[in-house]
Amino acid sequence: MNKPSLPQLDLSAFHAGGAQRVDFLRELKTAAREVGFFYLKGHGVPDSLQQQVLDVSRQFFALPDAAKQRVAMVNSPHFRGYTRAGGELTLGQADWREQFDVMRETPLRRLHYGDQPWLRLHGPNQWPAELPQMRDIVLRWQDSLTEVTLTLLRAFAIALEQAEDVFDHTVADGPFQHLKLIRYPGRDHTDSEQGVGAHKDAGYLTLVLQGDQPGLEVLLGDEWVLATPVAGTFVVNIGELLELASNGYLKATLHRVVTPPAGIDRLSSAFFMAAQLDANVPLLTLPAHLAAEARGPASDPHNPLFYQVGRNVLKGRLRSHVDVANAHYGELEPAL
Ligand SMILES: O=C(O)CCC(=O)C(=O)O
Numbered sequence: 001m002n003k004p005s006l007p008q009l010d011l012s013a014f015h016a017g018g019a020q021r022v023d024f025l026r027e028l029k030t031a032a033r034e035v036g037f038f039y040l041k042g043h044g045v046p047d048s049l050q051q052q053v054l055d056v057s058r059q060f061f062a063l064p065d066a067a068k069q070r071v072a073m074v075n076s077p078h079f080r081g082y083t084r085a086g087g088e089l090t091l092g093q094a095d096w097r098e099q100f101d102v103m104r105e106t107p108l109r110r111l112h113y114g115d116q117p118w119l120r121l122h123g124p125n126q127w128p129a130e131l132p133q134m135r136d137i138v139l140r141w142q143d144s145l146t147e148v149t150l151t152l153l154r155a156f157a158i159a160l161e162q163a164e165d166v167f168d169h170t171v172a173d174g175p176f177q178h179l180k181l182i183r184y185p186g187r188d189h190t191d192s193e194q195g196v197g198a199h200k201d202a203g204y205l206t207l208v209l210q211g212d213q214p215g216l217e218v219l220l221g222d223e224w225v226l227a228t229p230v231a232g233t234f235v236v237n238i239g240e241l242l243e244l245a246s247n248g249y250l251k252a253t254l255h256r257v258v259t260p261p262a263g264i265d266r267l268s269s270a271f272f273m274a275a276q277l278d279a280n281v282p283l284l285t286l287p288a289h290l291a292a293e294a295r296g297p298a299s300d301p302h303n304p305l306f307y308q309v310g311r312n313v314l315k316g317r318l319r320s321h322v323d324v325a326n327a328h329y330g331e332l333e334p335a336l
């Protein structure tokens with residue numbers, strides 16, 4: 001029997017219009033409903049930018065530890081910056097990866113007593129003085145991935161027989177952007193298999209650029225399927241917000257990354273896009289033939305989902321980065 005694998009879609013077919021667009025939308029709906037993951041080619045993000053991102057990641061992770069610690073995430077109430085391997089948790093277990101987190105670059109805001117705690121997610125990024133080119137490359141990358149994701153969101157709206165702009169009011173003031181540059185060290189550096197533990201992503205959609213090393217696995221049925229890197233493609237997956245918005249018609253699928261073999265490390269970049277923080281998740285009214293197939297969103301007693309986007313995003317960040325939570329959010333109820 002053939003090993004199951006992930007579908008591959010070509011975004012240029014959506015732009016081409018006509019029959020190609022109709023086929024694309026049908027494939028998109030099936031892939032997102034049945035698998036929750038697919039490869040995307042024809043996305044228009046230049047190879048040269050993809051290569052620049054992998055190069056600057058490689059340079060960043062090769063900096064001396066002291067330089068990486070100068071931009072440590074624990075300095076930032078906005079959850080931006082460097083996290084060493086073992087410094088992040090998934091379901092309470094340490095992930096064996098080092099990473100650099102970026103979000104929308106905004107000036108520091110003055111907050112007032114009684115403001116919503118998630119307003120503190122807004123703010124500036126941290127950048128290493130040793131790599132002056134990094135800010136421009138990474139912010140261009142984040143903007144390009146945002147464009148692709150917004151296009152996909154419109155395509156999903158059409159595929160679900162909604163107005164094309166049905167999600168627009170949830171992103172009109174700028175969607176929530178969250179980008180990670182990631183390095184998974186090999187088995188010679190850890191006894192742990194867990195690059196990142198099994199999880200679903202919290203936003204609308206995620207785009208992953210993989211370097212040339214495999215490691216990302218997707219749970220299909222009861223089998224973990226390797227998402228082998230395919231040059232020039234992103235791996236796209238459905239996040240919990242889109243699952244909620246579609247009442248479970250679209251599927252957020254569990255996935256994980258397994259630690260590479262000894263002597264090998266793995267680079268990737270993951271971009272998570274959610275609705276703007278002050279939005280509520282829109283609940284789509286599906287036509288009867290789709291509504292009949294909507295399963296309701298999966299519920300997990302260990303991970304309550306909030307319809308208010310800022311609250312949901314902050315909950316995820318506080319759980320993953322306990323050091324930042326203790327340093328900057330100590331007064332918040334653990335329940336948040
Ligand atoms: O590194 C990867 O390939 C995927 C990472 C991932 O799933 C995540 O950070 O949510």
Ligand SMILES: [Fe+2]
Pocket residue numbers: 199200201206255
């Ligand atoms: Fe993920």
